[in-house]
Amino acid sequence: GRPVVVLLHELTEYEGGDWSILPALPHLFATYGQLASWFIFVEEETRLRGLLCSRGAHRYPEHEEWFLGRGLHDDGASIIHHYAFSEDPSSFTYPDPSAGWAVSKPLLKRLAVRLQHESLKSDFTIDLHHEIALYVWEEGNGPKLTAVPEFCSQMRDNCATSFTTSCLTAYVLSTPFFSPDST
Numbered sequence: 001g002r003p004v005v006v007l008l009h010e011l012t013e014y015e016g017g018d019w020s021i022l023p024a025l026p027h028l029f030a031t032y033g034q035l036a037s038w039f040i041f042v043e044e045e046t047r048l049r050g051l052l053c054s055r056g057a058h059r060y061p062e063h064e065e066w067f068l069g070r071g072l073h074d075d076g077a078s079i080i081h082h083y084a085f086s087e088d089p090s091s092f093t094y095p096d097p098s099a100g101w102a103v104s105k106p107l108l109k110r111l112a113v114r115l116q117h118e119s120l121k122s123d124f125t126i127d128l129h130h131e132i133a134l135y136v137w138e139e140g141n142g143p144k145l146t147a148v149p150e151f152c153s154q155m156r157d158n159c160a161t162s163f164t165t166s167c168l169t170a171y172v173l174s175t176p177f178f179s180p181d182s183t
Contacts, residue, residue, distance in 0.1 A: 003050060004032060021128065022111075022120060022135060029105075029112035037062040039108050042100035047155075047162050060146070062104055067136050067143045069101030070151040072129075093144065094133035098163035099151040101129070103136070107143065111136065 008024055021041060028039060042048065060066045071093030095101035103111070136142050152159035 003048075004035065006032070021132060022115060025108060026112040026115050029108050033105060033109065033112075037105050038102050039105070040100055040102045042161065043097050043163070045164050046098060046100050047164060048100070049160050060104065063106060064104060065107035065110065065143050066104040067095075067101070067107060067133075067145050068103075068148045068151065069095035069145055070099035070153065071145050071147045072096045092133070092137075093147070094127075094130040095145055096151070096153055097129050098153040100161045101132075101145070101151065102148075107136070110142070114138075 006028065008021065011024055011027060032039070040048070060068065072095070073093045133145055137144055150158060150160035152161055153163045155162035
């Protein structure tokens, strides 16, 4: 079927802020868990190519827990990440927000149940994507991010996602654009 687009800032059924992803996961699973096998999270300026998203996801069994995306890692110990993995910063990857990231339904279900039974350690977020990766990984009990070449920050032929910094470019590609002087 057609993908469903949910804008987090329009959700009012959950507490935790309009821009936090983790508190929204129980709502997303309860509302869309029967409709979808994969949940893809992207930034406002990330472009999706649906067919390639679907092809990329088919390599990963949807009945297993998967955390997919384009991985980033720290080159050195980072104060913003509370010096996590300071002995080997490249051993832990987190999703590139501009490329987007995805979780399988089984992983979303586990995270949603966990969030319903335990409160988050903090009510604010410094680096959302690093904190999500830590939460998913759960001290080694959950999956690490799996790098998927179709998640891209720059457009290439095999990319399911790409990032654009021009709202006008994205607008022109999606709908006809007429300047007031062209009529």
